[in-house]
Every structure is written in structure tokens, then in C-alpha cells.
Amino acid sequence: MSTSELPALPVTWVPRRNRVVLLTASGLLAATFLTMALVLPQSWQLNDRVMLACLGLALSSVGLMLARPKILADAEGVTVVNHLHTRRLHWAEIVRVNLRQGDPWATLDLADGTSLAAMGIQPSGGRAQAVQAARALRDLAELHGAPAEPDVTR
Template sequence: MTDVNEVQDTRVVVRPRKVSIAAWVGATAVLVLFVVVAVVLRSSDTGVRFRAADQVSLVILGVLIAAGLLLLARPRVIADAEGIEVRNVLFNRRFPWALVRRVAFPDGASWARLDLPDDEYIAMLAIQAVDGARAVDAIRKVRALHAASKGA
């Protein structure tokens, strides 16, 4: 469910809820698994000699995979009276409301999007369909800010 962390007079902050939980659980499980495997490899007789460097490498690999999974918990949307900032997995982008044609959540889509001029759009991974009612609440608040900026 989408976590609408802040709602002030003219500010809305949205983060995905279910995907964030799944990312943290998955990252923790992967890290624990890699650490356990690294410890067990040294003490079990597999016919191959595993050294301390191999164990450290496995733990580092587990950390890297866990960090990659945690990137899924990174998306965020911050909307205020001036515009909207969209942070997806890797990049942040800020758009003034004058540039945004529509805040859309197409039927069957997994997440909301901003429709921009010249048939371009930006996905808002923070507002996801799997979050149900929280996503509906978030999209309504973002649309209200967009409509208020067009009316001003």
C-alpha cells in the first residue's frame, strides 16, 4: 500500500508500501542466505577447498545483491504547489506543473504516470496499483495539486 508520509497544505510525499516491504524482506533473506552459505562452505566437505577469501567474496556478493533489491524501495514522489519531483529507481526529476499535461493512472497499468508534452510520459513508481486504496488516495492528492496549479 502506498505510504502517504506527509500531507501538508500544499505538499504530498508518497512512497510504495508493498514493494518496499518485499524489497527489505528479500534483501534480508538474500544476505542471510549468503552469509550462512559462506560459513557452511568452510566447514563442510565438498571436495573443494574454500578459503577465507572465498567466504568474504560470497558475503560481498550477498551485500551487492541485497543492495540491488533495495533499489526497488527507493521510488518517491514529492508534489507541492510549484511542481512534482519523481524519484524512481535511479534518477530524480523535477517538473513544474506548467509542463505536466495530466496525472494519469491508465486502466490496467501497474503504476501512475505524468503525461508531458510531445506524447512523452514519466512513470511514477511510487504510486503502484498493488497498494490499492493508498494509491487511490495518493493519486487524488497529486491530481488536486495539479488542478490547483492550473486554476491559479
């Protein structure tokens, strides 16, 4: 990919289909449980209604958590937002971007020898889009990453 074909920074990658489905389902769950808590017969006590509403909110919050993944790239580096954790990386920390056949999401090989799941790029929303996003992130990492170390042999 040439420099002119790279996405303009800042850029954000999100699994849009997953996010739409999860946010819709979370809203419907919350609305359903809250409605049920309000329209239950008088024989149900207040604490039963409150617990039903809380259950609906708890279930919908799981859906909201699952909808969080995204990857934000800017001039200084990359922010990887996964289900529970967010991690900020400088471009030089990213050694390689991987998205192999059958992988549920992209992974980043880091300079410290570890790997980081980048759940914001997922083939579940379309394999071609995920491959394109992974390639763009790889090319941005190569462009903005640390320059090659000079040869100091004498």
C-alpha cells in the first residue's frame, strides 16, 4: 500500500455489525425487563420488581461491554480497546500485525515479546474488510514505527 493509499490519521476501526447487533439487543433487553417490572401484577412486591429491572440492566451491560472493541490510530500511536481493557501503544512498540485465516480478530506482536488481541478488527463483519483494515494498520505501523537501528559494527 502506498503512502497515498493509507487512511488519514486519526482513524478508528470498529466491528460495525457486531456493535449494531449488540447495542440493539442490549437496548431491547433493558426495555423488556424494565417494562416487565412495571406491568407485573400487584402480587409482585417492590423488591421483586427492582431485582427484575436490575437483572435487565445487568444483562444489557454485558452486551455493552461486548460492543466496546475498537482500535484508534493517531500520529503518536494506537489505542486498543478490548472488552475489559484499554491499552495505549506507541507506534514503535508494534512489531507485526497478524490476521491469519480462522483468527477471530487481529493480534499485534509487540516489541516486548508479547502479543495483544486487537478485537476492533474482526472478520465476523466481513473477511475482506478485516483484511483491508489489518493491512492498513500494518502499513501505518511500518510507516510510523521506529526507524531501523543503525549498524554499529566496526
